[in-house]
Structures are given as structure tokens and as C-alpha cells.
Amino acid sequence: MSKQLVTLHVNGxxxxxxxxxxxxxxxxxxxxxxxxxxxxxxxxxxxxxxxVLVDGTPxxxxxxxxxLVGDAEVTTVEGxxxxxxxxxxxxxxxxxxxxxxxxxTPGMLMTAKALLDTTARPTRxxxxxxxxxxxxxxxxxxxxxxxxxxxxxx
Amino acid sequence: xxxxxxIGRRLPKVNSWAHLTGEARYADDLFLPRMLYGRVLRSTxxxxxxxxxxxARALAHPGVVAVVTGADMPEKMGIMPSTQxxxxxxxxxxxxxxEPVAAVAALDEDTAFDALSLIDVDYExxxxxxxxxxxxxxxxxKIHDEAKRANVFKEVHLSxxxxxxxxxxxxxxxxxxxxxxxxxxxxxxxxSAVASYGADDKxxxxxxxxxxxxxxxxxxxxxxLPRSRIRVIATPNGGAFGGKSDPFGHEFAAALLSLxxxxxxxxxxxxxxxxxxxxxxxxxxxxxxxGVRKDGEITAVHxxxxxxxxxxxxxxxxxxYYTGALLTVTYRIPAYKFDGVRVYTNKxxxxxxxxxxxxxxxxxxxxxxxxxxxxxxxxxLEYRKKILQPANSRTVNDLRITSMGLGDCLDxxxxxxxxxERRGQLGRGKGIGLAGSAYISGAGLPIYWxxxxxxxAEIRIDRGGGVTVMCGTSEIGQGSDNMLASxxxxxxxxxxxxxxxxxxxxxxxxxxxxxxSSRVTFMAGNAVRDAAMKLRGWLVEAAAEKLEIQPxxxxxxxxxxxxxxxxxxxxxxxxxxxxxxSRHGTLVAAGSYKPPKGIGGSxxxxxxxxxxxxxxxxxxxxxxxxxxxxIVTVDKVTTAHDCGRALNPANVEGQVEGSAYMGYGEIIGExxxxxxxxxKKPSLLDYKIPTSLDTxxxxxxxxxxxxxxxxxGAKEAGEGPLNPVIPAIANAxxxxxxxxxxxxxxxxxxxLNALGKRDRRGELKTRIGPDGLDTGKGDPKRALRRLxxxxxxxxxxxxxx
Numbered sequence: 001m002s003k004q005l006v007t008l009h010v011n012g013x014x015x016x017x018x019x020x021x022x023x024x025x026x027x028x029x030x031x032x033x034x035x036x037x038x039x040x041x042x043x044x045x046x047x048x049x050x051x052v053l054v055d056g057t058p059x060x061x062x063x064x065x066x067x068l069v070g071d072a073e074v075t076t077v078e079g080x081x082x083x084x085x086x087x088x089x090x091x092x093x094x095x096x097x098x099x100x101x102x103x104x105t106p107g108m109l110m111t112a113k114a115l116l117d118t119t120a121r122p123t124r125x126x127x128x129x130x131x132x133x134x135x136x137x138x139x140x141x142x143x144x145x146x147x148x149x150x151x152x153x154x
Numbered sequence: 155x156x157x158x159x160x161i162g163r164r165l166p167k168v169n170s171w172a173h174l175t176g177e178a179r180y181a182d183d184l185f186l187p188r189m190l191y192g193r194v195l196r197s198t199x200x201x202x203x204x205x206x207x208x209x210a211r212a213l214a215h216p217g218v219v220a221v222v223t224g225a226d227m228p229e230k231m232g233i234m235p236s237t238q239x240x241x242x243x244x245x246x247x248x249x250x251x252x253e254p255v256a257a258v259a260a261l262d263e264d265t266a267f268d269a270l271s272l273i274d275v276d277y278e279x280x281x282x283x284x285x286x287x288x289x290x291x292x293x294x295x296k297i298h299d300e301a302k303r304a305n306v307f308k309e310v311h312l313s314x315x316x317x318x319x320x321x322x323x324x325x326x327x328x329x330x331x332x333x334x335x336x337x338x339x340x341x342x343x344x345x346s347a348v349a350s351y352g353a354d355d356k357x358x359x360x361x362x363x364x365x366x367x368x369x370x371x372x373x374x375x376x377x378x379l380p381r382s383r384i385r386v387i388a389t390p391n392g393g394a395f396g397g398k399s400d401p402f403g404h405e406f407a408a409a410l411l412s413l414x415x416x417x418x419x420x421x422x423x424x425x426x427x428x429x430x431x432x433x434x435x436x437x438x439x440x441x442x443x444x445g446v447r448k449d450g451e452i453t454a455v456h457x458x459x460x461x462x463x464x465x466x467x468x469x470x471x472x473x474x475y476y477t478g479a480l481l482t483v484t485y486r487i488p489a490y491k492f493d494g495v496r497v498y499t500n501k502x503x504x505x506x507x508x509x510x511x512x513x514x515x516x517x518x519x520x521x522x523x524x525x526x527x528x529x530x531x532x533x534x535l536e537y538r539k540k541i542l543q544p545a546n547s548r549t550v551n552d553l554r555i556t557s558m559g560l561g562d563c564l565d566x567x568x569x570x571x572x573x574x575e576r577r578g579q580l581g582r583g584k585g586i587g588l589a590g591s592a593y594i595s596g597a598g599l600p601i602y603w604x605x606x607x608x609x610x611a612e613i614r615i616d617r618g619g620g621v622t623v624m625c626g627t628s629e630i631g632q633g634s635d636n637m638l639a640s641x642x643x644x645x646x647x648x649x650x651x652x653x654x655x656x657x658x659x660x661x662x663x664x665x666x667x668x669x670x671s672s673r674v675t676f677m678a679g680n681a682v683r684d685a686a687m688k689l690r691g692w693l694v695e696a697a698a699e700k701l702e703i704q705p706x707x708x709x710x711x712x713x714x715x716x717x718x719x720x721x722x723x724x725x726x727x728x729x730x731x732x733x734x735x736s737r738h739g740t741l742v743a744a745g746s747y748k749p750p751k752g753i754g755g756s757x758x759x760x761x762x763x764x765x766x767x768x769x770x771x772x773x774x775x776x777x778x779x780x781x782x783x784x785i786v787t788v789d790k791v792t793t794a795h796d797c798g799r800a801l802n803p804a805n806v807e808g809q810v811e812g813s814a815y816m817g818y819g820e821i822i823g824e825x826x827x828x829x830x831x832x833x834k835k836p837s838l839l840d841y842k843i844p845t846s847l848d849t850x851x852x853x854x855x856x857x858x859x860x861x862x863x864x865x866x867g868a869k870e871a872g873e874g875p876l877n878p879v880i881p882a883i884a885n886a887x888x889x890x891x892x893x894x895x896x897x898x899x900x901x902x903x904x905x906l907n908a909l910g911k912r913d914r915r916g917e918l919k920t921r922i923g924p925d926g927l928d929t930g931k932g933d934p935k936r937a938l939r940r941l942x943x944x945x946x947x948x949x950x951x952x953x954x955x
Contacts, residue, residue: 086171099167
């Protein structure tokens with residue numbers, strides 16, 4: 001199979017790369033663009049570790065083909081901070097100890113950002129529902145709820 | 155005001171920022187120039203002789219650079235030196251589906267994957283053994299030829315005190331069987347390793363491991379390369395929970411492929427492979443006989459366990475002892491007998507999972523304590539308080555107990571949950587349950603016999619006042635890097651954010667035995683404190699001279715060394731460092747920690763169980779059982795945990811909550827189960843780890859008993875809090891529906907099966923669980939037929955394009 005040129009808009013930058021057409025957005029982000037902040041936990045759409053935002057909506061990068069992303073804006077964890085300023089979610093996650101091993105964290109942050117972008121003050125039930133596709137094996141989710149609530153107040 | 159400037163504060167972990175920005179570099183995030191991608195070919199048979207492995211077609215495949223097989227690394231290896239029964243890749247026999255057989259390195263991962271199906275393995279199937287009972291009975295089938303009796307890997311018998319006298323003195327004897335189903339760690343990060351062998355004839359292996367030092371030893375043994383030429387770097391582990399504490403085939407394969415190709419090689423396991431790599435919780439059958447007087451005082455306990463070990467030893471010898479060792483440290487037991495048997499079966503090897511070997515017996519014992527309380531008409535919380543093993547005592551099996559906060563944990567739970575008033579009062583379908591537990595703060599002995607420290611640390615202060623801590627611990631998400639930084643910062647009087655941490659690197663950091671057995675805070679914490687106090691002494695001495703104040707009057711905090719009577723008299727940390735370096739030379743100090751002698755007995759088997767300090771914990775679970783569907787909803791788990799001292803309360807609470815979450819998953823549905831040697835649910839879709847919507851409300855209460863030997867009084871927090879959650883939920887389900895679950899997990903099917911059912915005598919069913927060993931029931935030939943059907947489907951070759 002021959003590689004194809006594809007242009008992705010990632011974290012505000014237009015990037016053109018040559019990739020096998022069957023390679024997923026996850027593989028392209030990590031292996032072609034060096035954006036290793038997006039994690040792979042299963043590559044089957046089960047764990048949510050690879051969650052990125054496509055035009056603000058959380059998608060599983062492991063189930064998404066770059067060709068289908070088109071001109072949409074892709075945001076990864078590397079694009080969460082603005083310049084030197086961390087996103088309130090990043091600060092709240094640190095303060096609440098919401099990241100233990102940190103492996104689910106990038107995906108969790110992206111899902112949480114999408115939630116806060118549409119729901120300024122989510123209830124705990126809304127948070128639990130929003131992050132139900134992001135598996136965390138360390139925290140028991142409690143600190144994650146507290147961090148998202150704290151960021152919502154920020 | 156606190157006597158500490160760092161300890162006890164909810165400061166962000168020093169490594170948080172890397173986690174939160176995507177900067178953290180896990181093993182699979184490493185991409186090196188000229189790097190090749192490896193994949194591992196795994197056995198499709200549970201038990202077979204390998205007649206031949208032909209790699210010619212794979213080697214000829216375009217893009218394939220090298221292939222290695224078991225014959226290339228025939229040296230035996232394994233985590234425990236006394237029971238090494240594995241090879242990196244199978245040599246002439248496979249003993250479980252998923253066992254590594256060969257490995258390929260190619261220019262890209264797709265090519266490596268395709269090449270696996272071009273390796274021809276000629277298997278001659280052998281009869282497989284899948285159950286404890288078959289393993290005990292079948293003398294004619296030997297999974298390991300070395301096994302003396304049938305497929306028994308290890309058999310232990312220990313007896314303490316007057317057991318017969320104890321049972322004779324009992325007014326009441328309970329005799330219960332239990333079964334704890336196996337389950338697995340399922341960290342979100344799959345195992346990954348990157349090996350790079352350079353022109354300087356040195357090998358560097360970056361790998362997601364909990365035990366870089368032990369892996370270092372095994373690499374030397376298997377590769378035949380001197381350890382001085384090998385550097386192991388434990389990358390941040392994306393969760394581990396015990397599942398990354400064995401040396402694994404893919405680590406050796408990556409190393410050998412790099413050695414052969416002189417190029418970096420990465421091997422990352424896929425999710426299905428992680429389920430087969432396993433090394434998780436052993437399935438254990440248990441029989442517990444406990445004698446008590448009318449007032450509940452225990453007179454004797456006879457505990458027996460049968461462990462299903464899977465195909466290899468792993469930590470099995472320790473696991474076997476652990477099932478019996480720690481039952482004695484919570485409640486007074488004057489006479490105790492322990493019989494343990496671990497068998498081999500043709501399934502992925504079991505090993506240590508959070509709570510290693512103590513989780514299963516603690517579940518059985520705490521369920522039985524609940525039954526005894528009911529038999530005697532006692533409140534289960536007050537009863538436990540009445541029979542506590544005292545602080546600063548010795549158990550019947552000669553374990554030294556120091557700080558002991560279980561009573562305080564029970565009191566805290568009663569205050570938080572009003573357990574005693576609510577038990578039995580919530581109405582049908584609602585229940586509340588309680589259990590206690592204990593765990594070690596590190597094993598008293600290393601896995602290989604030596605007199606060296608268990609943990610070493612080195613601290614360097616640079617001329618800008620920067621502090622670098624080097625320690626061989628592995629950061630697995632438990633927060634060990636932050637612990638190292640916090641202990642050093644507290645002792646030196648700086649903030650953790652000023653501290654650089656170099657951990658898990660066998661070349662740069664002194665040996666720490668690894669992140670297992672909840673040993674790191676206690677042991678590495680003490681080693682760091684030891685090193686830091688030496689440097690602190692030099693800094694204070696220099697500052698005292700400059701300030702013309704007696705050194706005893708000087709305190710260190712917030713980057714200053716100051717007069718405790720007049721804090722305005724101070725010298726900055728950087729200035730003090732310059733003065734100290736001028737007097738002493740380069741500011742480097744090493745510290746180490748070794749557990750004290752005499753914390754355990756001297757009998758054979760006494761090596762497992764002793765620890766410098768036990769953590770104690772108890773949990774209350776509140777459940778709702780849907781009588782129509784059988785679905786058990788755990789509404790809340792409250793855990794009180796005696797951690798000695800919370801070095802960082804936010805992180806300790808995180809460990810307690812995470813343990814409660816994991817224990818909840820184990821009792822409510824997670825199971826590592828097989829059909830014909832094939833995993834029934836090797837994906838996160840089918841092996842359901844709890845999501846946010848499943849997980850109960852979790853509350854953590856910290857109890858601080860301030861241990862005299864712990865670093866600033868601290869004990870472990872990472873494992874013990876899992877243990878009481880499982881029996882607490884089982885006891886709550888009993889409170890809700892009157893059915894004892896003497897086996898795990900408690901699935902909706904089992905609940906429905908129990909509700910309203912009558913037994914042979916027409917009595918309503920009040921118990922789900924085993925009544926003994928299932929002897930004479932194994933039919934491996936049938937299992938083999940089932941297996942053939944499934945492997946045929948599995949081996950259907952993918953087209954290679």
C-alpha cells in the first residue's frame with residue numbers, strides 16, 4: 001500500500017505528512033507528528049486513552065482515519081495550554097492529585113475540556129457520564145471529579 | 155502550626171506537570187533514530203511440545219531485519235532465584251496460550267506483525283491441565299517434569315502454638331470453604347520496552363517495569379552480558395499494580411534483537427497480549443476453621459489454601475506463604491496452623507497483584523469473622539475491636555507488630571457510617587458490611603539473599619542550590635518520585651518543586667529493590683532521609699559558623715536555615731550550600747535502609763510476612779441489591795487507613811480510593827477466566843474494569859499512628875486498603891439479601907441464582923460457595939477437544955499483502 005499525503009490541522013498548525021491510508025489518527029499523531037501525549041491503551045476504542053478533540057468534540061483517535069478528519073481542527077493534550085498558561089483543568093488535576101500514573105490523563109483532560117466548553121457548571125452525574133468512556137485504573141475517579149469541578153469554578 | 159514545611163501538605167506531585175501536558179515519556183513514547191519495531195509470536199496451544207520453529211519465511215519477508223527464538227536464549231530465568239522455571243521465549247515446550255515463542259524485528263510494526271504468521275511452529279499437543287483439582291490428581295501429566303507430586307509447585311505446612319488445645323478450648327468452631335476467582339491488573343498502559351545496543355558494547359533498556367534492579371540481574375543471566383554493560387531505565391509506568399514486576403519475554407527479546415541488529419528495537423504489547431502476560435491474582439480455594447470462646451475470643455485458626463498458579467513460578471513461592479502469613483496480625487490468635495499448596499496449570503502465570511497473596515485469605519477470614527459475630531450475637535465492629543492484636547507485640551507466628559491503628563480505623567468508620575446502628579436495619583435489598591485488614595510496608599527480605607541495603611539513595615546539591623535525588627525506585631503512578639522529593643525537601647528545608655528526581659535507572663541511581671510489596675515509602679523514604687540528614691548536617695554546621703549560633707538552634711525550611719528563637723536570623727539555602735561545599739567539598743551524600751533484624755521468626759518460611767511496619771485498614775460498604783435483576787450496586791465504600799503519617803494526604807487518599815475502586819472491581823465482576831486455555835475476555839470491552847458510572851462513591855479517612863521507624867512516621871498506603879473492601883462488600887450483600895457469598899465475584903447471575911432458590915433439604919439458599927475440592931471431576935480430554943476447535947480458528951492465517 002502506498003503512502004498518501006494528508007494535511008491535518010493540529011493544535012493550530014497545518015501539518016502535511018505522508019502516511020499509510022489505513023493508519024489511524026492515533027498512529028499519525030504519535031508516529032508522524034511526534035505528539036506522543038495522546039496515549040494508546042487498547043487501539044480498539046475501549047479505554048478512551050487516545051481521546052482527542054475534533055472541532056471540539058471528543059473522538060477516539062484509534063478509531064479515526066486521518067482522511068476522514070479533513071479540515072477539522074484537531075486538539076491534543078499538547079494543545080491544551082495556551083502559551084505559558086496552563087489550562088485550568090491541568091492546574092486543578094495537579095492540585096487534586098487527579099493524575100496518578102498519568103496514562104489516562106491526556107484523554108481524560110480532553111473529554112473534560114469538551115464537557116466544560118459546553119456545560120460551564122456540570123453536576124457530578126454529568127461529569128461521570130461524560131468521562132464514562134475514559135477508563136482510569138488508578139484513582140477511583142473521585143479526585144478526577146473534584147478536579148473537573150474545581151476547574152469549572154476557576 | 156505543623157512542625158513540617160512539606161510533610162502533611164497537599165502539594166501537587168512534582169511529576170504531575172509532565173503527566174498533564176503530555177510531556178511524560180512512557181516507554182512506548184520513545185522513538186530513537188534507526189529504531190526497529192518488534193512483535194512477539196505467542197503460543198496458540200496451552201500445552202504442547204515444540205517440534206520445530208522455522209523462521210526462514212519470516213526472515214525472507216521484505217522489511218524483516220531479524221528473528222529470534224527460544225533456542226537463542228535457553229537460559230532459565232524468573233523473578234525468584236530459587237524457582238526459575240521460565241525461558242525468555244519458549245524453547246521446546248509451551249505451557250500456556252500466549253506464551254512467547256519467537257520475536258521479529260522489522261522496519262515498521264505492520265511488517266513485524268505480518269511476519270509473525272510466516273513463522274512455522276510445529277506443535278505436538280500434550281494434555282492440558284486447567285483446574286486445581288486436576289493439577290493435584292494427575293500424576294500422569296506433568297506440566298513441569300521437576301514437580302515431585304503431580305503438578306504441585308510448592309507445598310508449605312506451618313504450625314504455631316497448641317492447635318488441638320485451642321480447638322478443644324473453643325465453645326464454637328466455624329468451618330468454612332471459600333473460593334477467590336483470579337483477576338488481572340489491567341493497567342491502561344500496556345507493557346513496552348525499547349532496547350538499544352551501541353557500538354560501545356553496552357545495552358540500554360528502557361522499559362515499563364516495577365523492578366529495574368531484578369530485571370538487570372536477569373538480563374545478565376539470559377543474555378550472557380556482564381551487568382556492568384547493561385543499563386536498565388524504568389520509564390514511568392502507566393499503571394502496574396504488580397503486573398510489571400516480573401522479567402518478561404518481550405524485554406529479553408527486544409534486547410537480543412537490538413544486540414543482533416545493532417539498532418534500537420521497540421516492542422509494545424497489544425491489549426490482548428497484556429491479558430496473557432498476566433501475573434495477576436491467583437485463584438485460591440480456601441478452608442478456614444476457627445475456634446472461639448462464647449465471648450468471641452479466638453482460640454485457634456487452621457487455614458488451608460490451594461492456589462492455581464498457572465504455568466510458571468513467578469513470585470509463587472512468596473504468594474503461597476503470603477496466603478497464610480498475615481492472617482495473624484490483625485486479631486489475637488493463640489494457635490495457628492497454615493497449609494498452603496500452589497499448583498501448576500496450563501494458563502498464564504499468576505503473580506502479585508495489589509495485596510499480593512493476602513487479599514484472598516483476608517476476604518475469607520473477614521467473611522468468617524462476620525459469621526462468627528452473627529453466631530455469637532455480637533456487633534461485628536465492636537467484636538473486632540475486642541479481639542485486636544495489640545500494638546508493640548509479637549504474633550503467634552513470631553511477627554513483630556509495632557504501630558497498630560486498626561482500632562482507630564474501626565472507631566473512625568463507626569463515626570463516619572454509624573455501622574453498628576444500621577447493620578441489619580436497612581431492609582431487604584439494602585445492606586451494610588464491614589471488614590478489617592493489614593498489609594506490609596515492604597517485605598523484610600529481598601528476593602535474593604544478601605546483606606546489602608534494600609534501598610539506597612544519593613543526593614547532590616549543586617552550586618545553584620538545586621537538589622538532585624537519585625534512587626532506584628520505579629515510578630508506577632503511586633507517587634514515588636514525589637515521595638523522594640518531599641522527604642528530601644523536608645529534611646533539607648527546600649520545597650519539592652526545587653528537587654530533581656532521577657529514579658529507576660540502574661546506572662545513575664543506587665539500588666532500590668523495586669516498587670513492589672508497598673516498600674518504597676518506608677524503605678526508599680528512609681534511605682533518602684538518611685542521605686538528606688547527612689547533607690543537612692553539613693549545611694547547618696556551615697550556617698551555624700556564619701551566623702555564630704549553636705547548630706542545635708538552627709532549623710531548615712522554605713529555602714532558609716534560621717534561628718528557631720529568632721527566625722529573622724537566617725542564611726539562604728544557596729549561601730549555606732556554597733559555605734558547606736567550601737568546607738566539605740562536593741555536596742553529595744548517600745543514604746541507605748535495611749529492615750532491622752529480629753522482626754520475624756527463624757523457622758523455614760519465616761522470610762515471608764515480616765516487615766518493618768504493618769499498615770492497618772478497615773472498610774464499610776453500603777450496597778443495594780436489585781431483587782428482580784440480581785444486580786448489586788455498591789453505593790458507597792468508606793475506608794479508614796492507618797498510614798502511619800500521611801506525607802502528602804492528597805496522594806494517600808488517592809491510593810486509598812484507588813484501592814477501594816480496584817477491590818470493588820474484583821468482587822463485582824472482574825475475572826481472569828479461560829475456556830480450553832483461551833482467555834474468555836481478553837479485552838477491556840469484555841473484561842469489565844469499572845467505569846466512572848459503575849464506581850461507588852469513595853471516601854478515604856486517614857488514621858495516623860506515626861510509626862517510630864517510618865520516614866517521618868509513614869507506613870504504606872498503596873495495597874492494604876484494597877483488602878477490606880472485598881469482604882466488606884460480601885458482608886454487605888449478606889446484610890441485604892441474607893445470602894453469604896463465599897466465592898468471588900458476586901455477579902448478578904449468581905445473586906439471581908441464589909434468590910428464592912431452595913437447597914436439597916428445601917431450605918432457602920443462604921450461601922454461594924464451594925463445599926470442598928472438586929475431586930475426580932477433571933476431564934482434560936474434553937478440554938483438549940474444545941481447545942482444538944478454537945485454536946484452528948485462531949491459527950487461520952491472515953493474508954500477507
